Amino acid sequence: MMTVANAIGLVLVLTLLGEISATRTSVSVGLHKRVVKTATKSQHKMAYFGKVKVGNPPQEFSVVFDTGSGNLIVPGTECTSSACTIHNRFKKSKSSSAKEVNCDGSSVSSGFEPDEITITFGTGHITGNCLQDSICISDACAQGSFISSTDESSQPFASFSFDGVLGLALDRMAQSQEFSLMNRLGSSGALKEPLFSVFLSDLDSESSEITFGEVNKQHMATDLWWVPVNGEAGYWEVQIDDIYFDQKPQSICAGCRVAVDTGTSELAGPTDIVEKLQQLLDVKADCSNLAELPKLGFAVGDGNGKSKILSLSPKDYITQEADNMCSVSLMSLDVPPPKGPLFVFGIPFLQKYFTVYDHANSKVGFAVAKHKGQEAEALLSVDAVEAGDPPKGESFLSRRV
Numbered sequence: 369m370m371t372v373a374n375a376i377g378l379v380l381v382l383t384l385l386g387e388i389s390a391t392r393t394s395v396s397v398g399l400h401k402r403v404v405k406t407a408t409k410s411q412h413k414m415a416y417f418g419k420v421k422v423g424n425p426p427q428e429f430s431v432v433f434d435t436g437s438g439n440l441i442v443p444g445t446e447c448t449s450s451a452c453t454i455h456n457r458f459k460k461s462k463s464s465s466a467k468e469v470n471c472d473g474s475s476v477s478s479g480f481e482p483d484e485i486t487i488t489f490g491t492g493h494i495t496g497n498c499l500q501d502s503i504c505i506s507d508a509c510a511q512g513s514f515i516s517s518t519d520e521s522s523q524p525f526a527s528f529s530f531d532g533v534l535g536l537a538l539d540r541m542a543q544s545q546e547f548s549l550m551n552r553l554g555s556s557g558a559l560k561e562p563l564f565s566v567f568l569s570d571l572d573s574e575s576s577e578i579t580f581g582e583v584n585k586q587h588m589a590t591d592l593w594w595v596p597v598n599g600e601a602g603y604w605e606v607q608i609d610d611i612y613f614d615q616k617p618q619s620i621c622a623g624c625r626v627a628v629d630t631g632t633s634e635l636a637g638p639t640d641i642v643e644k645l646q647q648l649l650d651v652k653a654d655c656s657n658l659a660e661l662p663k664l665g666f667a668v669g670d671g672n673g674k675s676k677i678l679s680l681s682p683k684d685y686i687t688q689e690a691d692n693m694c695s696v697s698l699m700s701l702d703v704p705p706p707k708g709p710l711f712v713f714g715i716p717f718l719q720k721y722f723t724v725y726d727h728a729n730s731k732v733g734f735a736v737a738k739h740k741g742q743e744a745e746a747l748l749s750v751d752a753v754e755a756g757d758p759p760k761g762e763s764f765l766s767r768r769v
Contacts, residue, residue: 394581395506423463434631438541442532444516451525473544492521510552541602592733603627612665632714636701
């Protein structure tokens with residue numbers, strides 16, 4: 369028989385549980401697109417960025433939500449280089465909760481200065497100190513560590529219209545778990561689910577966004593195809609079973625890996641395979657065979673022997689200049705072992721496919737993105753292709769958005 373005291377205790381527990389569950393939320397952040405013309409005529413740098421808040425009271429920064437890196441990096445007031453001064457800078461003295469930490473996430477020992485870190489980004493670098501403070505994505509907040517830069521190279525950072533980068537790779541790519549914002553948000557119970565989903569569009573009539581805490585199904589034209597993360601580097605990488613031209617396997621990439629990277633503006637792959645693809649596709653420089661080119665598909669397996677083909681139409685993987693010159697927009701990228709060799713699915717792929725990143729279970733979900741004015745299309749199963757079943761309607765993405 370339950371006593372009055374036990375009953376009161378049960379009510380208190382249930383009340384507390386209700387309050388805890390009420391703090392769990394999902395939030396969506398609108399993303400803005402920026403395209404920067406590079407020195408190379410045929411190349412553009414594209415990025416999607418949104419808002420994050422750091423400190424108490426909160427200071428707002430525009431950041432690229434980058435699945436290919438692991439740390440939050442924003443300029444600090446100590447940085448006086450031109451790449452920093454044209455952007456918002458974090459004012460440590462203005463935040464009542466800011467705390468210096470070492471760049472492995474450990475506390476600074478009494479009598480010692482905190483360490484600093486230098487990170488190289490292809491053509492540039494940043495140097496910075498490491499801090500701990502409140503980090504918020506809309507209403508989802510957690511205490512976490514981040515890098516406040518003290519120096520940034522002019523290239524490429526001075527050309528960016530956004531302030532910094534928020535890394536959303538798996539924990540092992542961050543300086544430590546304290547630097548992984550998804551780890552912090554998950555551990556604090558701020559999110560309904562420890563995952564996020566990404567929808568990118570280059571249509572003026574619809575908004576791109578990243579949603580934390582749940583799958584935003586309104587952007588899906590098909591069911592999700594879940595694939596386990598493969599590899600130990602910390603990328604959201606999955607295994608490719610083969611590359612297809614339309615429904616024909618090419619037997620040139622069995623066992624390849626691909627990283628799904630929201631921070632990369634292009635498609636990329638190992639030099640030897642890219643050169644082989646260019647040879648087989650035989651794209652004419654004058655665009656004369658554009659209408660004859662196949663859809664370029666990547667068969668991605670679920671780890672249980674089943675695969676679906678994620679395809680791009682010629683307009684997605686071909687760069688066509690105003691003077692009617694065509695080239696394959698698949699650049700060579702040789703990532704050394706153990707992180708490579710590796711393909712990278714950047715923005716052209718992510719404009720076609722809605723993606724979900726399950727942090728707790730280390731898996732990625734793919735669905736055909738639902739864009740305005742575009743009919744729902746089905747992902748084509750490798751089994752169906754090998755059985756010779758004709759595709760029903762549009763089996764691949766076939767329209768540039």
